[in-house]
Amino acid sequence: MKNIAIIGSGFSSLAAACYLAKAGNNVTVYEKNNTIGGRARQLKKDGFTFDMGPTWYWMPDVFERFFDDFGKKPSDFYELEKLNPAYRVYFGKDDYITIEDTLEKICLAFEKEEVGSSIKLRKFMNQALDNYNIAIKDLVYRPGVSPLELVTTTTMKKIGQFFSTISKDVRSEFTNPKLISILEFPVLFLGAKPSNTPAFYSFMNYADFGLGTFHPKKGMFSVVEGIKNLAEELGVTIKTNQNVEKICVENGKANALIINDKKIRTDVVLSGADYHHTETLLDEPLRQYSENYWAKKTFAPSALLFYVGFNKKIEKVDHHTLFFDVDFEKHSQEIYDGPQWPEEPLFYASFPSKTDKSVSPEGMEAGIFLIPLAPGLDDIPEIREEYFQKIMTRFEKITNQQVNKYVIFKESFCINDFITDYNSYKGNAYGLANTLMQTAFLRPKLKSGKVKNLYFTGQLTVPGPGVPPALISGKLTAGLIEKANKF
Ligand SMILES: Cc1cc2nc3c(=O)[nH]c(=O)nc-3n(C[C@H](O)[C@H](O)[C@H](O)COP(=O)(O)OP(=O)(O)OC[C@H]3O[C@@H](n4cnc5c(N)ncnc54)[C@H](O)[C@@H]3O)c2cc1C
Known part of the structure; x- marks a missing residue:
């Protein structure tokens, strides 16, 4: 039995914790924030509930396979509904295509x-x-x-x-x-x-199109809670408000964490925090990848998000609605080729209260708006407000209704918050992109090549961004740790 310290409580860390505890280890998860879930945290305000990150539950088979590894089913932990329609895509005023469920x-x-x-x-x-x-x-x-x-x-x-x-x-x-x-x-x-x-x-x-889009009742956070419950059943200890300040290495082996100035001894360190950040917790010669390496990588976008309470039901939208009424190529260039705030952004809006009564007060609507952005842009309150007004105006015009005057509150989340809350490199939202040169063995490694007993998991490593890959990443790293434990 080994003592295993896991940094972060995102999907990948929680998944790894389950596998490692099942294998008989003594596992403790240390999360810097006051709630678990990482990018999949939840915001509750005035009777509204918002998923702060993922809202699309895709690849249900990956979740089934995860729970099946523990003799469980997703339905043991949360209730799933297949959405119909799955989503709607707007291309202009009253011009949209609805994607249904078959x-x-x-x-x-x-x-x-x-x-x-x-x-x-x-x-x-x-x-x-x-x-x-x-x-x-x-x-x-x-x-x-x-x-x-x-x-x-x-x-x-x-x-x-x-x-x-x-x-x-x-x-x-x-x-x-x-x-x-x-x-x-x-x-x-x-x-x-x-x-x-x-x-x-x-x-x-x-x-x-083949498997469809699902919604876990009460939102994606119910999946986080499900995996947390499973982890605790397996004996994992989860601690919040635990900011890891340093990974200690002795004789080439990771053997302790510094948290709130205290040294916590461990046999193995596994980090689900962003890879770049985790390496900054090591002395420089022990890092595998230089600043130059990270600067050259293609990062997935960051995002400007708004969590909005409306005091009326919103018409002509579905649970998931995409606004592709502007030039897709131009916005992509503003994210990847010449990073800048987009002139006319594509955006995504989710109204989970369309299908889930538990997430807003009756007669009201919970709205989540997401504009993809290049990581590393200047993020200031005035720009956030400018973009909120920009998308509200477009939304009203395209769906032919007034919504802005029914906003009872809005909370925003953007690049600076990704950095402060998750130690995200340049404020990326979804980690390292899956391009050809950033696939499989070409991604940052699950196991440190410089420090023994130090492992990584999550969306910057294998296999890549998204909740299903995060679950798989946790399983893969746990497998490598177990393999090493045997020798
Ligand atoms: C806005 C948004 C929308 C998304 N939409 C979808 C979607 O619809 N469907 C989908 O499948 N995926 C989606 N994703 C991607 C998905 O949410 C992520 O890929 C996944 O949740 C990442 O999990 P992770 O475990 O890799 O990392 P994280 O969730 O980032 O977990 C890392 C954890 O480490 C903690 N941490 C960092 N530094 C320290 C430290 N020093 N000490 C202690 N703890 C630390 C962080 O606080 C965090 O809790 C979305 C992501 C975002 C941001």
Whole structure:
């Protein structure tokens, strides 16, 4: 039995904690904030409940597989509902496409936009399903230790798709710009431009159209609470308000943490805090990656978020609503190529109270608004307000209704908060993007190459951004620790 200290209480840390406790270790989680969940924290205000980070529950099979490893099911911890419609995408005033809950219905929606497109969509989805079976059922569960992990008979047949992009693949079949935007949308979760994301990642399209969008009752935070309950059942101790200030290393081995000026001895340190930050807790010669290394990486976007209480029901929107009524390419360039505040931002709005009565008072609406941004921009209160007014004006015009005057409160969260609350590199929201050169063994490693007994997990390492990958990342790191423990 080893003493294992885990830094952070995001999905990846909590998942790793469960596996390590199940293996018989003495596991303690140290979280700097006063609540757990990391980027998936919850905000409660005046009878409203908001998920502060993830709102899209995709890949339900990954959650099932996680709980199944402990002889449990998601329904032992939270209630899931498949959303119908899954989401709506606006392209202009009263101009939108609704994505429903089955491929058959989605094919009808495509056909309405462009005759013949449903046949192309089915072909595209067959490929996406094939990729899903290879990637999510197998490849992502490999720890990124060696390039050989990617070499299988099935991946060799797909090699061309690693060197083409989602953007090229979609455009080779579809010409309608609205359908192109909808098919390029899922890979935005991976944090890079569709034109910089390998075509193989079309498995995200299968997650979207093939598996569908789910909502855990009371929000994504109920999943955090479920995993916390599981962890505690397995004997994990979770401590909040514990800011780790230093990782102590003796004779090349991590053997203690400094928290609130106290030294806490441990056998193994596992960090689910952002990778860059974790390495700053070490003396410089013990860090594996230089500042220059991080500066050259493609980070997933940051975001400007608003959590808004409205004192009336909002019309003409669904639980998830995307506003793609402006130039997708221009906003992408403002995130990735020439980082700046976007002139006309795309944005996403979630109204969980459309389907979940528990998250707002009766007759009212909880609204979450997200504008993706380049990490590292200047974040000042005046700009946040300017952008709130900008998107409210667009929202009112596009959906043809007044909403701004029904705002009873709004809370914002942006780059500076990501840095202060999560020690996020440049205030990134979703970690390190999944580009070709940042996939699998090319990502920062789960195990330190310089310090023994020091491990990493989470969205900056393997396999990448998102809640399902965070659960997988926790499992992978726990597996490496267990393997090392055996020798
Ligand atoms: C706005 C937003 C929307 C998103 N939407 C979705 C979505 O819809 N669907 C989806 O699947 N994914 C989504 N994601 C991504 C998903 O939330 C993340 O990939 C995942 O939650 C990351 O988990 P993690 O464990 O890697 O890191 P985190 O959740 O960041 O956990 C790291 C933890 O470490 C703690 N920590 C940092 N430094 C220290 C220290 N020195 N001492 C102690 N603790 C420390 C932090 O406080 C934090 O709790 C979204 C993310 C954001 C931000």
